[in-house]
Amino acid sequence: MRSNTQEPSSSLTKLFDRWNSVLPSWGVIALALFVLVVISGIALIIPYDLNNPDDSLQLIAIFSFEGIFFRSLHYWSATLLLLTTFIHSIEHLSRGHDSRLSWATWLRVVLLILVILFLMITGYILKGDSEGELARTILNGLLATLPWLGRTLQSLLFGIEGYQTIYLHHAATATIIATIFIVEHGRRLWPSTKGWLIAFFTTLLLTLFLPISVFVRQPLLVKGPWYFLGVQELLHWARNPLVVVIAMALPVIILIWLPKMEKGVARWCKISLVTLLPIYLLLSGFALFMRGDGWQLNSFTHLKRYQMFGGISIYQTGKTDRSNNSVPVIRGRREGCINCHHKVTGMVPAHNPKVIGCASCHLGNTLSLVKDVAHQGLVLIPGNLDIAGSTCGTTGCHGEIVNRVTKSLMGTGRGIVRANRKLFGEQVKEHPSLNESLSKLGSSNADNHLRQMCQRCHLEYPKNELGAIDENSRGGGCLACHLNYSPSLNKNAHPSLSIKVSNNHCFGCHSRSGRISTSFEGWHESKLEPTEAISKSINHRLVGKSKRVFIKKHADLHHQAGMSCIDCHTATETMGDGNLYSHQREQLEVACQDCHLKGRANSISWSELTAEDRKILLIRYKRELTERRFLTTKKNGRALINAFVAPSREIRLEGKISRKLHLLKAPGGSCQNSQTGHAALSCSSCHSSWVPQCISCHTQQDKEGRWVEYSGDFLAAPPTLGVKIGNDGLRQIVPVAPGMIMTLNQNRRDLGRSNIDNLSQDGSFHRRFVQVSPHTTIKKGRSCTSCHCSPLALGLGQGVLSKGSEGEWSFTPEYGTLRDGLPADSWTSLFDKKMDDLYMKMPLRPLNQVEQRRVLRYCTK
């Protein structure tokens, strides 16, 4: 024991002296706060349910503004108690009181600080939510680093499961020990009136204006209580947690030993301790403000989500009879929404609000029965992909699918982004990336072009207004395909979200560009003005707000048979399979031959289906279809869940929506035993009746930087034939159409004074033909002459192909030549070695000289 020597007065003690001359000492304020903590704690005994702590706090939030008040009072008085305890300790150290007390008394003073910290952290765990549970996991993890006693201390201090141990310590053991130590230390039981008033009214103000709500944790980020944030940050850096345990224990050991130290050493230690405190606070501030998801540096952006204070509005609680415990528990949490919206109907059984509530999709504040409070943070249209991760894709729902969709071609429009950048001569990496998306466009010319012309046609584009999906709709995430409005929509009817994906869902986007949807239904876009279309004519159809005029053509055989888009197209090829593809043909998995089988069917049984496939079938049929054997795709062996071998050995396809049964026929005789030279023909090269083709267009930026498109003629004609060399080196004849025959002018200019012909003279010229899937299937294949005598089929374009008296062929094109010397609608020219050389190494090329001659040899016109 050292003698009672007076510490030299420092600027710190002067500061404390000045405070004490006007206001009660920090110790007295701390004592008042402790009394307040105890009183508010006692008030929480009855509403707090030890067996279901999280739920009891939720009920408090819904029904009891007194409960919210006392919980907030408890929180704020405890927080201020910890702060004042620290300040009080610094005052003690600066005045050298450590050297005046007996060592045993000093030891109890230091222990008191630890007991208060223990009370704080047990209170945090007693919230009983996943955040509190993680705090316990971490503390137990830290204790586990201690040899021998670690595991026992875990069970003794925090318990492994349940809240009995912690509650006992929080409400009894630690509180009693703290009370004894405080009374011994302060030598008084009650604070002074002034101290009480300051403590009470400061806490009251904070309680009233910053009441605490029931915190909903974000999956990727958990932050401990503010006083442990510094430790959390240190734990991020320390590879061995024991180092942090020692670092935390060191100041405590120094404090305990302080009275036993030499005066000089003690002073040095005190200065170090007092300096460490602001460093620790800085570290905590850094952790609070700068740490984002996965504890990565992410300044401030996440703070909005890290809300624990509900604002003064949460004091408005429901006026419902509180004895009637009527708020339902949905997915593990109380949800007050249902109390008002219980009449909502129209959802499919899996989305029944009684099962998944409202907030699973629409978010908002579930713990309130007051409209304005409950609707805070509400998402009106939850299916948009920017929010789908927290709504449709939330844990336990469709997370896996949302993840796939956000990587898919339809989700991102990646194929278009890459092709467009290539066209503009911008760099495109070999492997596709997540950043190649129509919603993550940059500021290059290529991206500006897409932003103006194509950005809406992908699922990431948000749906911003309520209403059904129609032919004007674009984007809308999950809703684009799954939203279904019922015709009898009354006040309480909610549109359903179902697996009934009709052709109309696809139409908005797919009636453009390749125009698959319109071709499938037998409509060809014309350049007619809406006024020119004969009104109510069955041969004309006006599409969309812009009233594009379509003319009746031959509809696809499958459409005539009553099939819809999703009868062929599978879930994984539309929503993606989780892989990043850069081209549609990579993501597509079905082919004609998967249903129109040449030989034995590849099929699998019910039990071999994936869980997702079985789930979809169970939703559709409400029973296990064990009697069926499901056909699989040749490409990747995935099941076609509506195409199957029936017990009668017949191979059938059942309409996913219509439930209509179709007999799947084998390819015709001439397909199965193809004539010489026809073996390489793909099904659609023969069985397509027409394909929409756009001849010559021009894209130009005007003075303001807006992109303007001019199109040439639209043509509906049988497709051109191209030669595709597959990755395996195999040669296949496929249908081809002009992808773009266009001039791209990236210089801004005054369009008013120019005409298209002039514009075509500058800018870059592109002539690209692409493989198409026309979706205009006919039963009987094309006639011999439609290939063997057709300049269009050969890739020469429209015109007259004639045979001279010497037997030599000549071609007179219908269109004039463009900058590359070819007619406006040509892909190649007749018997031209230059063209053979030009296309030689391309994976898709026109017929070469030899092939042209071979085809024309059989022209018997």
Add this chain to the structure above:
Amino acid sequence: MSIKRRHFVLNSLLALSGLILVTPIVTLLDRFRRHLPTTKRSKELTLPAVDGVHLLDNFILVKNGDQVRLFSRACTHLGCQLELDDKLNLLCPCHGSKFNHQGEVERGPAIRSLTEFRISFSAENSNQLVVGDAI
């Protein structure tokens, strides 16, 4: 001297009484601790439809065609449950450890790889996984 000796004897007896009390308490606590219930793990899991990494309860399932591996979801640093971010990284929300889909540490503070479990397929249903012992 006699007073000092008396103090020494009394203090020794005091220490002895403490030791007699504390030692059995520690052993008693330790014995009971071993019988405390531990977090229950589901023993059967449904195999997800598509390839990739999936969070299933306390497990992380990585499926790549026919290859399926099952890891514990507890971070090897201090035991927090790992989560998946939108780039499919396995992240610890507490201290920022990052693991790859082979369960190896990509970024600290964790040092050890994730615990991996043996798995077998249920006899009745090939889509049902049975969780075995840790490897």
